[in-house]
Amino acid sequence: MRPLRTGQRKHHGVSLGFLALSLTTACCLQSQGVSLYIPQSTINATVKEDILLSVEYSCHGVPTIEWKYTSNWGVQKIVEWKPGAQANISQSHKDRVGTFDNGSIQLFSVGVRDSGYYVVTVTEHLGSSQFGTIVLHVSEILYEDLHFVAVFLALLAAVAAVLISLMWVCNKCAYKFQRKRRHKLKENTAEEIELQDVEC
Numbered sequence: 374m375r376p377l378r379t380g381q382r383k384h385h386g387v388s389l390g391f392l393a394l395s396l397t398t399a400c401c402l403q404s405q406g407v408s409l410y411i412p413q414s415t416i417n418a419t420v421k422e423d424i425l426l427s428v429e430y431s432c433h434g435v436p437t438i439e440w441k442y443t444s445n446w447g448v449q450k451i452v453e454w455k456p457g458a459q460a461n462i463s464q465s466h467k468d469r470v471g472t473f474d475n476g477s478i479q480l481f482s483v484g485v486r487d488s489g490y491y492v493v494t495v496t497e498h499l500g501s502s503q504f505g506t507i508v509l510h511v512s513e514i515l516y517e518d519l520h521f522v523a524v525f526l527a528l529l530a531a532v533a534a535v536l537i538s539l540m541w542v543c544n545k546c547a548y549k550f551q552r553k554r555r556h557k558l559k560e561n562t563a564e565e566i567e568l569q570d571v572e573c
């Protein structure tokens with residue numbers, strides 16, 4: 374009987390330990406309540422495009438979402454809102470920003486000066502928060518345009534090459550023709566001279 378009892382006690386100890394461990398894990402998970410998912414952290418865009426800075430969060434209750442813009446010239450607040458309520462958009466981005474309940478924002482008709490770092494912070498009402506960054510590159514020239522220019526230049530080069538070889542061939546022909554004519558002329562004059570000789 375004795376060995377069995379100690380065995381049971383040991384088992385109890387292990388269960389209690391496991392329970393305590395589970396509780397601490399649960400507490401830890403709860404304290405970092407906000408999680409943020411950013412599917413694309415670098416975005417390449419061209420001038421005049423509408424850009425979606427896409428994120429998704431999960432947390433307890435309704436959080437506060439804030440977007441800031443950081444560039445070489447400093448940090449600027451873009452927008453702050455609680456999903457379901459009106460967004461507070463800064464003067465610098467009035468009429469240029471749309472907000473979504475999942476925390477994403479859309480920038481309308483971006484310019485080169487919109488390039489930079491966009492930092493989103495999701496703050497739970499309990500105080501815990503999480504932030505993420507999206508880098509936006511806005512370039513002036515459309516890549517399709519560049520492609521078109523390259524194709525156009527290649528076409529021009531091909532046409533030029535064909536023209537040059539045609540000119541070369543023509544030149545050769547003309548030269549040969551001229552030589553033939555000169556030869557013929559010489560023969561003719563020779564004949565004429567002969568004829569004149571005969572007449573004389």
Ligand SMILES: *[C@@H]1O[C@H](CO)[C@@H](O)[C@H](O)[C@H]1NC(C)=O
Nearest residue numbers: 413414415416417418510512
């Ligand atoms: C954006 O452009 C850079 C070069 O300017 C390139 O290295 C990067 O892969 C591009 N990213 C995407 C998502 O197209």
Ligand SMILES: *[C@@H]1O[C@H](CO)[C@@H](O)[C@H](O)[C@H]1NC(C)=O
Nearest residue numbers: 410412427428429473475477
């Ligand atoms: C957030 O919502 C917008 C609009 O409904 C959607 O286009 C976007 O894909 C969402 N983002 C994520 C990461 O699910």
Ligand SMILES: *[C@@H]1O[C@H](CO)[C@@H](O)[C@H](O)[C@H]1NC(C)=O
Nearest residue numbers: 450453459460461462463464
């Ligand atoms: C909007 O933001 C500005 C500056 O961040 C602040 O002064 C103002 O009180 C905010 N308005 C609302 C309705 O939250």
